[in-house]
Amino acid sequence: EPNDLAHLPGPPRTPIFGSVFMFLGKSHSELFKMLVELPKKYGNRLVIKAMHRYILHVYKVEDIEIVLTHSRNIKKNKPYTFIEPWLGTGLLISNGSKWQKRRKILTPTFHFDILKGFVKVFEEQSRNLTTMLRKKLQESNVVDTMAIMSDFTLYIICETAMGIRLNADKSAEKMMYKKAIMEIGQIVMKRLTTVWLHSDLIFYNMPIGKKFTKCLENVHSFADNVILERKKKYESVANEDGGRRRLAFLDLLLEAERNGEIDLEGVREEGHDTTATALAFGLVLLADSEEVQTAMGIRLNADKSAEKMMYKKAIMDIGQIVMKRLTTVWLHSDLIFYNMPIGKKFTKCLENVHSFADNVILERKKKYESVANEDGGRRRLAFLDLLLEAERNGEIDLEGVREEVNTFMFEGHDTTATALAFGLVLLADSEEVQERLFEECQRVGPEPSVSELNDMKYLEAVVKEILRLYPSVPFIGREITEDFMLDDIKVKKGCEVVVHIYDVHRRPDLYPDPVAFKPERFLDEEKRHPYSYVPFSAGPRNCIGQKFAKLQMKVVISEIVRNFKLSPLVAGARPDLKVDLVLRPAETIYVKFYPR
Numbered sequence: 058e059p060n061d062l063a064h065l066p067g068p069p070r071t072p073i074f075g076s077v078f079m080f081l082g083k084s085h086s087e088l089f090k091m092l093v094e095l096p097k098k099y100g101n102r103l104v105i106k107a108m109h110r111y112i113l114h115v116y117k118v119e120d121i122e123i124v125l126t127h128s129r130n131i132k133k134n135k136p137y138t139f140i141e142p143w144l145g146t147g148l149l150i151s152n153g154s155k156w157q158k159r160r161k162i163l164t165p166t167f168h169f170d171i172l173k174g175f176v177k178v179f180e181e182q183s184r185n186l187t188t189m190l191r192k193k194l195q196e197s198n199v200v201d202t203m204a205i206m207s208d209f210t211l212y213i214i215c216e217t218a219m220g221i222r223l224n225a226d227k228s229a230e231k232m233m234y235k236k237a238i239m240e241i242g243q244i245v246m247k248r249l250t251t252v253w254l255h256s257d258l259i260f261y262n263m264p265i266g267k268k269f270t271k272c273l274e275n276v277h278s279f280a281d282n283v284i285l286e287r288k289k290k291y292e293s294v295a296n297e298d299g300g301r302r303r304l305a306f307l308d309l310l311l312e313a314e315r316n317g318e319i320d321l322e323g324v325r326e327e328g329h330d331t332t333a334t335a336l337a338f339g340l341v342l343l344a345d346s347e348e349v350q351t352a353m354g355i356r357l358n359a360d361k362s363a364e365k366m367m368y369k370k371a372i373m374d375i376g377q378i379v380m381k382r383l384t385t386v387w388l389h390s391d392l393i394f395y396n397m398p399i400g401k402k403f404t405k406c407l408e409n410v411h412s413f414a415d416n417v418i419l420e421r422k423k424k425y426e427s428v429a430n431e432d433g434g435r436r437r438l439a440f441l442d443l444l445l446e447a448e449r450n451g452e453i454d455l456e457g458v459r460e461e462v463n464t465f466m467f468e469g470h471d472t473t474a475t476a477l478a479f480g481l482v483l484l485a486d487s488e489e490v491q492e493r494l495f496e497e498c499q500r501v502g503p504e505p506s507v508s509e510l511n512d513m514k515y516l517e518a519v520v521k522e523i524l525r526l527y528p529s530v531p532f533i534g535r536e537i538t539e540d541f542m543l544d545d546i547k548v549k550k551g552c553e554v555v556v557h558i559y560d561v562h563r564r565p566d567l568y569p570d571p572v573a574f575k576p577e578r579f580l581d582e583e584k585r586h587p588y589s590y591v592p593f594s595a596g597p598r599n600c601i602g603q604k605f606a607k608l609q610m611k612v613v614i615s616e617i618v619r620n621f622k623l624s625p626l627v628a629g630a631r632p633d634l635k636v637d638l639v640l641r642p643a644e645t646i647y648v649k650f651y652p653r
């Protein structure tokens with residue numbers, strides 16, 4: 058059966074090797090330029106043959122829609138297998154039922170409600186960044202954008218998703234981790250474009266493969282430490298609480314209080330309701346039971362026994378008094394009741410039960426807040442806790458936890474960091490955009506809430522335009538597992554399809570004056586094909602962290618614009634790019650900062 062792809066245009070193919078030779082010996086930035094040139098030479102659908110593999114590259118919006126929305130062709134293509142030793146088959150790389158199950162477990166951890174809690178961390182880290190920058194500017198105005206942004210995003214992913222604060226004593230490990238990621242990206246690209254390095258046997262026995270192994274050790278040791286640290290904390294809380302699930306009744310109320318859904322008085326009332334119910338059923342002794350203690354998330358230990366006795370006695374007395382009052386008609390009057398010894402005793406008893414209940418609330422609140430504050434005010438079942446809980450329940454093993462931590466630690470920081478680093482270059486080059494943003498920030502005031510951030514339309518347009526010009530993941534690929542039609546051509550099982558996000562975003566027919574930085578493009582509700590803008594991909598394998606990424610970008614960009622004026626080293630200059638796992642500048646990029 059003839060292969061439709063064999064007839065599509067593309068670089069010259071030799072019978073056995075296909076087109077692999079054209080990539081040999083090229084630098085990473087030369088490779089990037091070559092890739093960008095391909096559609097100009099060969100059109101919107103082209104094929105590169107690598108040995109026996111047909112790799113279809115698509116640039117047409119309609120084709121991109123078909124590929125990305127296909128519900129069963131969700132398997133990632135060959136290059137992803139080269140990063141499997143690092144990320145395992147975590148969410149980015151896995152497929153089939155494993156991917157489905159994991160996606161289901163992890164989706165709630167990036168729910169909008171959870172993001173709202175993360176905004177505090179975004180803000181705090183943005184303030185730390187501006188403080189750091191102000192200090193730094195006393196020596197020099199020239200700032201390495203990638204360096205500051207990758208620190209910023211790494212702090213954030215660790216603090217929000219992992220529940221771990223990276224402080225000064227971890228800076229050596231952090232540096233090693235970041236350096237290893239950069240090297241892994243370069244090595245993987247070298248391997249991809251050098252056909253004999255595809256063989257594991259050859260690759261791992263050459264210096265480049267040995268270096269790769271060394272890098273893996275470094276990234277894994279960093280991630281393992283994060284897991285270990287959080288696991289220790291998680292288990293210490295879980296064990297203290299007798300292995301119960303963490304969001305006990307009282308925690309839920311305290312959480313609601315933190316979120317402003319209920320006030321402290323409400324917490325007290327709810328807490329007392331339980332007492333009241335217990336009373337009503339005459340189950341006074343319930344206060345002594347495991348269940349009540351579990352619900353409240355506290356342990357009544359020996360040093361509380363006096364208070365506990367007092368509480369139980371008070372409850373007994375209250376029961377007796379209420380019955381007496383009920384059956385003695387003149388005691389129904391508050392005026393009489395509270396002025397008689399029985400009423401005074403009642404008041405005393407109330408004080409005792411209230412003080413007991415209040416202490417329970419206070420104690421748990423202290424513990425709850427110490428955890429919540431340590432974790433930067435985030436909600437408690439963040440990403441890593443949820444995984445650890447799933448591990449406790451036997452839904453995932455520790456290796457699975459590792460895969461996801463490695464995946465999210467990388468995807469969750471490096472992508473956003475590069476977008477921000479490029480974004481600062483673009484902003485620096487346009488005073489006009491900075492001023493317009495500054496005005497919008499002034500209208501809202503410092504520390505905008507999530508809904509205020511969402512209302513900042515110009516900020517939204519700026520973030521979109523940054524990701525149009527510099528989509529952190531410039532291309533993505535699939536291995537076809539089920540034949541499908543791309544309009545008139547049949548794409549068969551075993552082929553690979555590559556979607557070029559970067560190139561689509563710069564097509565002049567879709568974006569007039571495509572290389573210009575014009576956030577205004579996204580202000581008018583002009584009808585644009587939805588698949589002409591896909592920085593986060595689309596369809597079933599879209600980015601799980603897109604809201605997280607955009608919100609984080611908005612917070613830090615507005616904080617920077619509020620505090621600094623940026624200017625370029627060379628007006629109008631745009632960095633050369635290179636192939637890597639994410640879009641990277643070929644050289645370090647600098648921007649000048651001036652305090653406002």
Ligand code: HEM
Pocket residue numbers: 133148149150160464465468469470472473476524528529530533534591592593594597598599600601602603605606607
């Ligand atoms: C500006 C920042 C970001 C961009 C441009 C971006 C882009 C993308 C793209 C294009 C994909 C599809 C990849 C593919 O098909 O191979 C993807 C997937 C993914 N992203 Fe992001 N991403 C960003 C930030 C984040 C963040 C902050 C997180 C985590 C907190 C994250 C986690 C993931 C994961 C886990 C996947 C795989 C999802 C799946 O296959 O089910 N990303 N991202």
